[in-house]
Amino acid sequence: MAPLALEQFYREEYGRILATLIRVLGDFDLAEEAAQEAFVAAVEQWPREGAPRNPVAWITATARHKAIDHMRRDGRLDERRREMLRLVIEDSAVRARNDPDTQPTDERLRLIFTCCHPALAPEAQVALSLRTLCGLTTDEIARAFLVPPRTMAQRLVRAKRKIRIARIPYEIPPKEVLAERLAAVMAVVYLVFNEGYFATQGKTTIRSDLCAEGIRLGRILRELIPANAESEGLLALMLLHDARREARLSADDEIVLLEDQDRTKWDRKQIHEGLQLVDAALRSGPVGPYAIQAAIAAVHAKAVDAAATDWAEIEALYAYLMSIQRSPVIELNYAVAVAMANGPEHGLRIIESLCARGELDDYHLMWAARADLLRRLGRWREAATCYRAALARVAAESEQRFLTRRLADAEARVSQRPDD
């Protein structure tokens, strides 16, 4: 197997193989060590001897033997354990011979729920998911989240230790809590994607590698939980956002707003897949926040240019979203849709009432949206005030530059007409 093909195989199969090993061995660390060693053996042997007919079974069997070696060395392989392992290995080996695609998808489902267990800190959930399901190295995850590798390594060690010592179960959650646990998993997946889509700190605006991992996790989730409006909606949402990646930044790495984007740069294939998923989600029902947000993204994707956007439909979708998941940020997005559909003053009224309630005072996008609507109304002095407020709260450099340009523009207009 060529090195590139092996790397692809690793990326695609690592999560599945690891999940099975954790199940068999009942130990995260042991499973990870064994899996890594098995892959190392593959890298050494397969170029010489050719890839086996069932690479997944080869890796899994090799890993199990490595694990037994470890347990023997650690003195953990008592008679009872040895017998248990023998039975499990035999059973798996029989299944592997009979069915090439033998790993039940259940195993990755167990893994994803365990990684996203509420007893783990949110950053730990994200790190563990990327490590075990996407096969990212500790260094890669550290780089993605702009923390030192040592910090990320400690985060992972602590998470796995907590799983072991507090005995976080390696199970699919029972029916009573399944919905809320699933919501937690989806939040992690979407967080990974968003971190890549619009990096909140530092220089780079888009980290497409994280977007790709978010989408990969979304695909796994959808494969594991098919015909579910939210898992379809989440994947659709990520695909539709990501489809605009090439158009979102100018040649100088500056932000290009949705309304100004060159739509020929949008990835039509990805949009097509996203639109199909939105349709599927609406059919699968009941519809939740991800499906609705995906439907909103679909309205944008279907518009041939900015002027053709069906803002009335977007407004209606946001209104529906608010009815099932009210939050100040969603209300802000609703206000923008109302403004686009009915005129800036209508949206402005909603934002002003949000402010009056003390909501979103620290949120730079609220101030930016408010400034933008004032700008559209020609109320330059007020717009400038709001742009300043936004700048005082923004973190990402590309957003800073964008807002600075808008502020300069507004201030220029004010000085042109000093009596306004």
Added chain:
Amino acid sequence: MQYMLLIYESSGRKLGPTEQSQLMQEYVAFTQDIVKAGKFKAGDPLEPTSTATTVRVRDGRTITTDGPFAETKEQLAGYYIVEAADLDEAVSIAARIPGARSGSIEVRPIMKIGG
């Protein structure tokens, strides 16, 4: 596997006599439930933090002070030690503790020493 469930109550609330006895009854019912289910290992309510004393030994000197270890908004009011198969089961037991509705329950695995 054993877990200690530490019951932290918000110190702000003052309960009237009817509320108090109602709460006691709920605790009694809960305790009986988990005893019957074979989960109960130990458990007691604690006298309020105004009755607490903190002891430290430094450089061979015993230092005794009035009050709990830390003056916090939520204070330790009682505990249970329960037997549970895993964290999820311990959490579901903790969630049924009457104090969980207004306070916080800390779920801590008990360390196993030796073999």
